[in-house]
Amino acid sequence: MAHTRSVIAPLSRITTASIAAARPELPKLTSIPYQTIRCAATKSAPKKKKKTRNTFIQYDVKRAEQFSLVDAMQYIRAFEVGRNPSSSKYEMHVRFRTLKNGPVVRNRLRLPHPVKTDIRICVICPPDSKAAAEARAAGATLVGEDEIFNQVKEGIVDFDRCICHTDSLQKLNKAGLGRILGPKGLMPSTKTGTVVNQVGTSVRNMVGGSEYRERMGVVRMAVGQLGFTPEEMQRNIKAFMDALKKDIAQMSDRITKEVHEVVLSSTNSPGFTLTGEYRGANSIAPKELSGPL
Amino acid sequence: MVNIVKRMRKLRELLWIRVGPGALILPKEVTKISMEFNTKIIGGHRGARKFWREMLPRIKYRNPALPIQISRHSDPSGPSLLHIYMSANPGSQPAATSSPATTETSTPPSGTPNPRNTLTPDTSTPTHSIDIKMKGESEILDQLIEKTGAVVIQPTPQELGELEEIKEFKERAEKDRVDVREKLMKERREEELLRLARGEAAAAT
Numbered sequence: 001m002a003h004t005r006s007v008i009a010p011l012s013r014i015t016t017a018s019i020a021a022a023r024p025e026l027p028k029l030t031s032i033p034y035q036t037i038r039c040a041a042t043k044s045a046p047k048k049k050k051k052t053r054n055t056f057i058q059y060d061v062k063r064a065e066q067f068s069l070v071d072a073m074q075y076i077r078a079f080e081v082g083r084n085p086s087s088s089k090y091e092m093h094v095r096f097r098t099l100k101n102g103p104v105v106r107n108r109l110r111l112p113h114p115v116k117t118d119i120r121i122c123v124i125c126p127p128d129s130k131a132a133a134e135a136r137a138a139g140a141t142l143v144g145e146d147e148i149f150n151q152v153k154e155g156i157v158d159f160d161r162c163i164c165h166t167d168s169l170q171k172l173n174k175a176g177l178g179r180i181l182g183p184k185g186l187m188p189s190t191k192t193g194t195v196v197n198q199v200g201t202s203v204r205n206m207v208g209g210s211e212y213r214e215r216m217g218v219v220r221m222a223v224g225q226l227g228f229t230p231e232e233m234q235r236n237i238k239a240f241m242d243a244l245k246k247d248i249a250q251m252s253d254r255i256t257k258e259v260h261e262v263v264l265s266s267t268n269s270p271g272f273t274l275t276g277e278y279r280g281a282n283s284i285a286p287k288e289l290s291g292p293l
Numbered sequence: 294m295v296n297i298v299k300r301m302r303k304l305r306e307l308l309w310i311r312v313g314p315g316a317l318i319l320p321k322e323v324t325k326i327s328m329e330f331n332t333k334i335i336g337g338h339r340g341a342r343k344f345w346r347e348m349l350p351r352i353k354y355r356n357p358a359l360p361i362q363i364s365r366h367s368d369p370s371g372p373s374l375l376h377i378y379m380s381a382n383p384g385s386q387p388a389a390t391s392s393p394a395t396t397e398t399s400t401p402p403s404g405t406p407n408p409r410n411t412l413t414p415d416t417s418t419p420t421h422s423i424d425i426k427m428k429g430e431s432e433i434l435d436q437l438i439e440k441t442g443a444v445v446i447q448p449t450p451q452e453l454g455e456l457e458e459i460k461e462f463k464e465r466a467e468k469d470r471v472d473v474r475e476k477l478m479k480e481r482r483e484e485e486l487l488r489l490a491r492g493e494a495a496a497a498t
Contacts (some may be wrong), residue, residue: 059297067302078310078354082328082345082363093294218294263294270303271295288358 003071054100056217061261064273068280069237070230072264072272073289079269080226089115090224090233090269092240095261096217096248102255106213109243112235115210115222120158124148124172124188125165145171152180163202164188164195212240219244226266229290234278237264308455312448314434315348319356319396319443324354325378327362327419336369337427344375344430373426375433376419377440 067075080088096105122142125132132143142148142159145168162181164172172188181187188195214222223236241262248257265271279286311447330341345363353361421440438445448456 064297064301073305074354076355077357078350081349081353081361095294100398216294263300270307272304273298273300284357291358292360 066275067272068277070279070283076266076269085226088226089222092223094219097258097260104214105247108211111231121161122159123163124168162186230286248273310354313350316446317443324380325360327376328374332365334426340428340430344433375423377421379420
């Protein structure tokens with residue numbers, strides 16, 4: 001974002017200010033251009049500098065082996081045999097045809113079937129306030145002040161996220177929980193954005209949402225639990241791809257970006273390039289894949 | 294993203310999950326398979342783990358609807374068992390098998406660390422319990438086939454040919470790897486010698 005703005009900025013303004021604006025972009029330029037430059041410098045310093053490419057090397061997907069969703073799922077389920085179904089996840093990798101130094105896709109979305117349904121969220125606020133009611137409605141499991149402090153002090157920490165209401169921050173700091181919650185990364189602080197006023201909305205965002213961003217021309221995200229049926233997976237994948245396409249369309253006036261390859265994999269399986277079809281000519285019935293693992 | 298060539302090679306080698314020992318179709322009576330063994334191989338649990346890693350994917354691929362569960366304990370002297378559940382015997386078996394299925398569809402699988410405990414506990418007794426301690430993976434497979442009467446899928450000549458090809462390729466790769474390594478080591482050694490010589494020269498002058 002900052003990068004394009006600096007390009008659009010008029011030439012007359014290219015002074016220290018615009019350089020400063022471009023600087024935060026530098027580390028984001030991905031490490032590869034750096035490395036290639038460095039290699040070229042050490043290897044052939046006297047020679048002419050090789051022209052650096054600004055696109056990723058692309059390959060022909062048509063020559064690759066491709067699978068329909070049901071086939072890929074059959075293989076993946078075979079690879080994940082005997083694993084704990086809650087610890088293994090389906091992942092999607094979407095490769096783009098894009099510039100190396102262009103703007104990146106970055107957003108968050110809520111899948112129709114959330115991957116991680118029961119994140120246990122603890123909200124620290126006065127238990128009889130309006131904020132507490134909001135938090136409970138949004139799906140927080142633990143709401144309160146002193147009870148939670150006592151519980152944590154005894155060593156019972158049964159939540160994965162912790163949010164604190166702005167008014168309760170003082171009380172929290174006085175309780176001295178940093179020693180216990182700090183190492184777990186659960187201590188609320190303004191820096192990490194876990195001290196908020198609108199408790200309800202932030203809890204809701206935390207419960208179902210998942211974030212994705214493009215790195216090296218690839219967007220990766222967990223799209224399903226291993227126990228999902230093919231239909232559920234199809235809906236999730238569709239939602240994810242639609243969201244991606246929308247993001248691409250939003251930046252289409254600045255840059256062209258196209259989906260190059262879609263790969264479905266899981267924690268313990270290789271990646272399967274998807275054809276985009278639900279089931280192939282001789283794949284098994286989807287019903288067989290919907291049972292427990 | 295992993296290099297395309299690497300990925301495609303992995304997919305070509307997927308053949309192993311379609312053919313080979315363990316590629317069999319279990320009869321319909323078998324409702325569930327579960328295993329129980331140690332997390333470490335010490336104490337005769339090696340075969341069990343091998344069976345899980347090598348044979349179970351093939352079984353699962355050919356019988357996608359069959360639930361397979363594994364629970365691993367941390368006691369080396371503990372049991373190492375293969376349970377086979379069959380619906381042929383009358384009693385609580387059909388009810389027990391159908392109830393988890395219904396709960397599975399109504400509630401989404403949970404993301405808690407140990408959801409198996411939250412599901413309906415499996416109280417039904419297995420039809421066959423095979424002790425697989427100190428046994429190799431092929432022995433275990435033989436016993437499984439014997440107990441269930443599974444039909445083994447024979448690989449087609451084409452698949453056999455492909456398997457042969459992959460094997461040949463791997464052999465060649467191993468040979469190449471040795472060659473390249475030798476060459477690399479030689480280069481490095483020479484470089485090291487050169488460096489030493491130069492260093493000594495610098496020290497002398």
